Amino acid sequence: MDGLAKAAVSCKNVVKVYDTGGDKVVALGGIDLEICMGELMMLVGPSGCGKTTLISVIAGILDQDSGSCEVFGKDLLHMRSSEKLKFRAKNIGFVFQAFNLLPSLNAVENVSIPLIINGVKRQTAERQAANVLEQVGLGTRGKSLPSQLSGGQQQRVAIARALVHDPRLIVCDEPTSALDHETGHNVMELLRQVALHRDRALVIVTHDARIFSFADRIAQMDDGHIEKVVDSAEDL
Amino acid sequence: MNHIALKMLMGDRGKYLGIIMGLTFASLIMTQQPAIFVGLMMRTFSFISDLGLPDIWVMDPKVQFVDDIKPLQDTKLYRVRGVAGVKWAMPLYKGLLKARLENGTFQTCNVIGLDDATLIGGPPVMLVGKLKDLRRSDGVIVDIDGATDKLAKPPMVPGGKPTPLKIGDTLELNDNRAIVVGIAKTTKTFQSQPVIYTTYSRAVRYAPRERKMLSFVLVKAMPGEDIPTLTRRIRKATGLAAYSRKEFIDLTWNYFMKNTGIPITFGTSVALGFIVGAAIAGQTFYNFTLENLRQFGVLKAMGASNWTLLRMILLQAILVGSIGYGLGVGLTALFGYATRNTILAFKFPWQLLAFGGAGVTLICIFAAIISIRKVIKLEPAIVFKG
Numbered sequence: 336m337d338g339l340a341k342a343a344v345s346c347k348n349v350v351k352v353y354d355t356g357g358d359k360v361v362a363l364g365g366i367d368l369e370i371c372m373g374e375l376m377m378l379v380g381p382s383g384c385g386k387t388t389l390i391s392v393i394a395g396i397l398d399q400d401s402g403s404c405e406v407f408g409k410d411l412l413h414m415r416s417s418e419k420l421k422f423r424a425k426n427i428g429f430v431f432q433a434f435n436l437l438p439s440l441n442a443v444e445n446v447s448i449p450l451i452i453n454g455v456k457r458q459t460a461e462r463q464a465a466n467v468l469e470q471v472g473l474g475t476r477g478k479s480l481p482s483q484l485s486g487g488q489q490q491r492v493a494i495a496r497a498l499v500h501d502p503r504l505i506v507c508d509e510p511t512s513a514l515d516h517e518t519g520h521n522v523m524e525l526l527r528q529v530a531l532h533r534d535r536a537l538v539i540v541t542h543d544a545r546i547f548s549f550a551d552r553i554a555q556m557d558d559g560h561i562e563k564v565v566d567s568a569e570d571l
Numbered sequence: 572m573n574h575i576a577l578k579m580l581m582g583d584r585g586k587y588l589g590i591i592m593g594l595t596f597a598s599l600i601m602t603q604q605p606a607i608f609v610g611l612m613m614r615t616f617s618f619i620s621d622l623g624l625p626d627i628w629v630m631d632p633k634v635q636f637v638d639d640i641k642p643l644q645d646t647k648l649y650r651v652r653g654v655a656g657v658k659w660a661m662p663l664y665k666g667l668l669k670a671r672l673e674n675g676t677f678q679t680c681n682v683i684g685l686d687d688a689t690l691i692g693g694p695p696v697m698l699v700g701k702l703k704d705l706r707r708s709d710g711v712i713v714d715i716d717g718a719t720d721k722l723a724k725p726p727m728v729p730g731g732k733p734t735p736l737k738i739g740d741t742l743e744l745n746d747n748r749a750i751v752v753g754i755a756k757t758t759k760t761f762q763s764q765p766v767i768y769t770t771y772s773r774a775v776r777y778a779p780r781e782r783k784m785l786s787f788v789l790v791k792a793m794p795g796e797d798i799p800t801l802t803r804r805i806r807k808a809t810g811l812a813a814y815s816r817k818e819f820i821d822l823t824w825n826y827f828m829k830n831t832g833i834p835i836t837f838g839t840s841v842a843l844g845f846i847v848g849a850a851i852a853g854q855t856f857y858n859f860t861l862e863n864l865r866q867f868g869v870l871k872a873m874g875a876s877n878w879t880l881l882r883m884i885l886l887q888a889i890l891v892g893s894i895g896y897g898l899g900v901g902l903t904a905l906f907g908y909a910t911r912n913t914i915l916a917f918k919f920p921w922q923l924l925a926f927g928g929a930g931v932t933l934i935c936i937f938a939a940i941i942s943i944r945k946v947i948k949l950e951p952a953i954v955f956k957g
């Protein structure tokens with residue numbers, strides 16, 4: 336079977352409306368999108384166009400109002416919540432704009448969390464976490480608290496945390512926008528080198544045009560719709 | 572996840588200490604105040620519990636508690652002795668009399684007069700001298716606290732320490748000479764006056780002359796005699812009140828509970844301690860959870876279940892609860908130890924440990940519940956919010 340052709344994520348006519356007491360905001364107005372195994376898909380577009388909402392639905396932490404979103408062939412909307420938790424724990428890795436590391440846990444402990452949630456014993460989890468930290472170039476900083484690390488280093492810890500349990504889908508929301516250009520560039524290189532392989536898909540939300548070149552494909556969104564999906568930034 | 576929960580808790584030093592301080596305070600107040608209360612209340616009846624020998628106390632029916640003396644005619648003693656099932660019945664005098672000290676000042680004393688022949692009703696512990704020395708002429712036994720404090724002789728040098736009363740020293744009770752023949756230790760009572768033991772006939776002589784002098788008749792039942800039956804029989808035969816020791820203790824206890832401000836005062840302190848402790852600890856714990864909401868959200872997004880998060884919060888609550896409880900109870904015990912030789916009443920039975928534990932547990936459950944609600948309702952999608 337050809338890994339690249341297999342769909343990791345398949346969204347069909349996904350609609351999400353936020354209802355904030357009278358005001359209805361259509362965040363997603365019927366999204367169709369396919370993301371393939373082994374590809375790095377970027378979601379780009381102006382602020383407020385629905386990028387975060389879309390990856391929240393894809394990652395299974397937000398329920399859409401209608402339409403279907405299948406992840407590895409599973410319809411998350413109709414899963415029981417306990418099943419959905421297990422599915423997320425096993426298959427999804429998260430990278431956030433604000434890193435979202437636990438401040439009182441050191442790097443190794445932070446990275447080990449997904450394994451512990453999956454029921455791995457602490458010792459084993461921390462050993463594995465140390466290995467992944469090594470891969471992201473932080474082998475010597477395992478004992479450091481987030482506050483003792485630079486922004487770029489913290490994001491690398493977060494990437495290690497997203498990778499440690501070997502998930503099949505990694506979702507990143509603005510992973511470089513809290514970092515300076517060079518650090519952001521390095522983080523993107525790391526994501527491509529370490530995170531991306533044929534059995535995994537990456538979805539990265541960004542409005543940082545300088546990193547568009549790292550994408551395999553780019554989906555441009557505006558006002559809750561996908562405008563176009565292109566192969567390189569020149570086609571936008 | 573336990574490890575993570577504990578690290579989360581202790582990572583935030585300020586909040587962690589705040590929660591523990593709140594719980595320590597609550598647990599301290601909830602044990603220290605009741606300990607003083609119990610100590611005080613036990614003093615109300617310690618004169619009764621100190622007297623181990625008699626089974627039954629006979630007195631005027633209007634007596635409401637042990638210090639509420641309503642004298643009887645001496646002839647009542649013989650009426651009691653005549654009741655079937657009574658092995659012996661002895662007179663006891665109890666009254667407040669003024670003693671004139673060597674330096675000319677007066678001090679009110681609690682004078683106890685014991686049956687001349689048997690000396691039944693004497694102090695529980697003799698420190699110096701013997702109880703039977705009371706038979707020496709003008710002999711009295713003084714309690715150690717009175718002897719070293721209120722009855723002590725003025726200092727030899729100005730500003731020095733008063734000299735405690737000792738054997739051979741004299742007092743004047745209503746112009747009658749009394750010679751100290753012994754020093755006793757008594758359990759502290761609600762009355763703070765010095766206690767002076769003497770014989771019944773001498774006590775009656777010291778007291779201002781009245782028609783009735785007999786305070787109590789102490790009764791011992793025949794072997795095998797049923798106490799409740801005997802008390803009823805005494806009541807019927809004499810028209811007096813007769814209580815078993817336990818009944819008399821209860822009578823006294825209930826009087827103080829109903830007719831003094833003591834229970835309400837201490838009850839208020841305990842309630843305030845509970846509320847303030849709950850407010851501080853509950854508030855800080857809740858704040859702590861609120862501030863960590865994003866962290867809980869991250870865990871939720873990564874697939875941690877509500878049940879897992881709930882266990883984490885419970886563990887955090889149990890930890891701070893145990894530490895706060897331990898510190899509070901420890902401080903209370905320390906307080907009791909530090910004040911053991913003062914007039915302060917303090918009694919710390921295991922029931923109070925349980926009471927404090929229950930209080931702290933309630934506070935922790937309350938704090939955990941309001942926090943858990945917040946975490947369970949939490950949408951994991953907040954993790955992507957800036």
Ligand SMILES: Nc1ncnc2c1ncn2[C@@H]1O[C@H](COP(=O)(O)OP(=O)(O)O)[C@@H](O)[C@H]1O
Nearest residue numbers: 353355360362381382383384385386387388389
């Ligand atoms: N929880 C929410 N409640 C109400 N409106 C929301 C909520 N989250 C997002 N929105 C609105 O939905 C739209 C899409 O938001 P979002 O997906 O965050 O866009 P982006 O990530 O592209 O900036 C915006 O108009 C935003 O204001």
Ligand SMILES: [Mg+2]
Nearest residue numbers: 386387388508
């Ligand atoms: Mg966004």
